[in-house]
Amino acid sequence: xxxxxxxxxxxxxxxxxxxxxxxxxxxxxxxxxxxxxxxxxxxxxxxxxxxxxxxxxxxxxxxxxxxxxxxxxxxxxxxxxxxxxxxxxxxxxxxxxxxx
Numbered sequence: 001x002x003x004x005x006x007x008x009x010x011x012x013x014x015x016x017x018x019x020x021x022x023x024x025x026x027x028x029x030x031x032x033x034x035x036x037x038x039x040x041x042x043x044x045x046x047x048x049x050x051x052x053x054x055x056x057x058x059x060x061x062x063x064x065x066x067x068x069x070x071x072x073x074x075x076x077x078x079x080x081x082x083x084x085x086x087x088x089x090x091x092x093x094x095x096x097x098x099x100x
Contacts, residue, residue: 002081006088010099014084022077030069037065 006015088095 002078002085005085006081009088009095011084011088011095014088015081018077018080018084021080022073025076026069026073028069029072030066033065033068034063037062 002018003015006012
């Protein structure tokens with residue numbers, strides 16, 4: 001929704017400023033977890049980590065852990081885009097004049 005608000009006010013550069021770090025976070029965290037978690041034994045994952053991760057360890061390759069990278073990237077995008085929307089809403093009269 002934050003991206004829709006910014007796009008409707010012709011602020012695509014603000015969306016890109018929030019999207020770029022989120023994309024990098026998604027790629028890095030997803031890649032590292034999909035490779036690193038394959039080396040952990042299932043007993044360690046089931047005892048030490050959250051129980052819902054057990055189903056991800058049943059895959060032989062560990063690609064299911066890339067979902068955690070997607071969640072981390074989404075959280076980064078949420079925080080950064082909310083900051084941008086709040087910045088726009090503080091100066092809403094300027095941005096409304098800007099798009100006319």
